[in-house]
Amino acid sequence: MRALDYLLAAAAVALTVGISTSAHAAKSPRIQTLPPLREQAKIVDAWTEERKALIPGILRKYGIDAWLISQREYAEDTVFWALKEATQFSARRRTTYLFLAHPTNGAPSSYQWIENTPLVWDELTSILETQQPATLALNDHAELAFSGGLHAGERDAIFSALGSSKWTGKFVLEPMLGIETVATMVPSRLEWYKKMMETSWAIIEEAFSERIIKPGETTAWDVEWWMREKIQALNYTTWFQPSVFILNKDGFEAMDDPRAPDGLIEYGDILHCDFGVTALGLNTDTQHVGYVLSPGETGADIPNGLLEGLEKVNRLQDITRGNMKIGMTGDEILKASLDQAHGEGIQGKIYCHATGEFGHSAGTVVGMTNLQEGVPFLGELPLLKNTYYSIELYAEHFVPERNQTIKFPQEEDVFWNEETESWDWVYGQQTKFHFIHTQADKGVQSQGEL
Incomplete structure (x- = not known):
């Protein structure tokens, strides 16, 4: 499927489920300050x-x-x-x-x-x-x-x-008692969950920028630990160590232990992060990609194969989200999503999970990295509404400019919208790369940037 076809298909899915895929992409995300601890306790106790x-x-x-x-x-x-x-x-x-x-x-x-x-x-x-x-x-x-x-x-x-x-x-x-009790997110939680997701986006945007990354000097682990320190400084915490992969060097294979190998970040590298914040008894889970611009390069110069790879994984996200019907099991959703993706020529893996109260929270799972034909027990549970889910997956795409097949990972959280009876993005969907500028082009904006 060509890039234009992906965009048209993605738009069709968005209309079907009543969602804008980039409701917040036009503005820059901002850090949301947490209230004082006493006020946080009142908020959380009311939710409980x-x-x-x-x-x-x-x-x-x-x-x-x-x-x-x-x-x-x-x-x-x-x-x-x-x-x-x-x-x-x-x-x-x-x-x-x-x-x-x-x-x-x-x-x-x-x-x-x-x-x-x-x-x-x-x-x-x-x-x-x-x-x-x-x-x-x-x-x-x-x-x-x-x-x-x-x-x-x-x-x-x-x-x-x-x-x-x-x-x-x-x-x-009766296993559904514990699962549904933990899975159910009361409506009053959503306002703060959206703020937490915006904070996650803002931290990622800063991490994947020239303010933090200096090609030839900064390593992947430098960025990971900067993200941890940033979380700590904001009085948030996290439920897992952030990871930063250099996709064109490390490849990418989601693992139970996602710690990425360390490596020097250089011009032309394709970066990926897996990142989440914790506060107010809630957890977020997000994966984004970035690109390190070479001297004299702007966002308009990014290889077209990379743009197509991101479009492809966005399409896989929309396919999965569109197949998440309340009452279906995770295994049924997995099969329907993979069948549709394969029919459109998309290869990849799907491994979506509930989030919110826990990072990997109560509810059915839609695949695991090593279980793409169904997940015993967890995949057999029905999908519940009034909960949050991470649309986590990757798509494979051959990038001719690199003569390399690259796995493009993405993850965004969604919530069940009672009014539209559909899964909406909590903050948005990454449809454009984060760009790390060089000093020469610092501040230059182009159509391809967030």
Whole structure:
């Protein structure tokens, strides 16, 4: 498919899903300052209360009467981190939650204990005797982290404390309880998530500029550590070490350990970064590409093969986003997306995941780098709405000017838009390279630049 064909196809997908692919590309992203810590805590706690209020409805959705979550300090259930208060840094003593789908006689729908005596089990048993749930869910799935956070020792303690088969015989496993609780992003979170994504874009834009990179002097790891220091200086943090690849030298193969090899950045290099920030209990995940202009070169001189490579991976992003239908499994979305991409002559790999509460958060996955025919367990889950996803993938493209097939990676976060019933970019989609200018052309702008 020629470059023009990619652009036309991408535009068609954007119209289909009701999204502008570069809503923010026309303006330069800015750093968004975080509020004071006390204010952050108020914001996060309000989000948590909104989420907790949804849990009884989630129980009813899956036909579960009660849900028991229990953990000890430093041995927390995965779901704990979505339920805790902002000023809690771990579970205290034994921290136990009980949620009810159909509380009777004016009883509350949720309970919490922080206790290091048998009192918690006495009171829990009393509530169960009063409410008489027919099913009592535990988080003990063998394969799904967000549904399997109950530690073995705590599970033994629960069985011992509740004693008779009257209650232990009612224990059930419903993996979607933990997954949907963590995956659901309440609407009030979106404003700050957009600000965090803009901050990520702004840091990447500065990192991939002549302010930070001096060809022949700066290395890939220099840029990585600059990004870490920048995050720290802004009072953000991150959930993984930033990586910077030199695509024309290192190649690119997404790995479970994405640490890129170090190397000197030189004129004509094609750069790639994998980067995310963490704040307010949220995580972003972004991959962009840049190009180091040679002396006397401007953005208008970039090899056409590189432009076509970026257009191709943008198209693969749009294909994937367009196939993400609510209720489909990740494996079904993966197959539909790859079939459509291959039909258009695009080769690459897709490995999209939920993000937000965790960097790799609760929800189905659409492929993994080593699993392009389906992902056991995670790929079999249904796609949920009201969550955030990273559209993460790469496309292969032969660049004739380099006589080289290059893998062009991209990653942008999307959110479920209830009004349009589609996946919208949280901040935007990178459709143009970041350019690292030389001193001679510093400040020169061209049509090909962000």
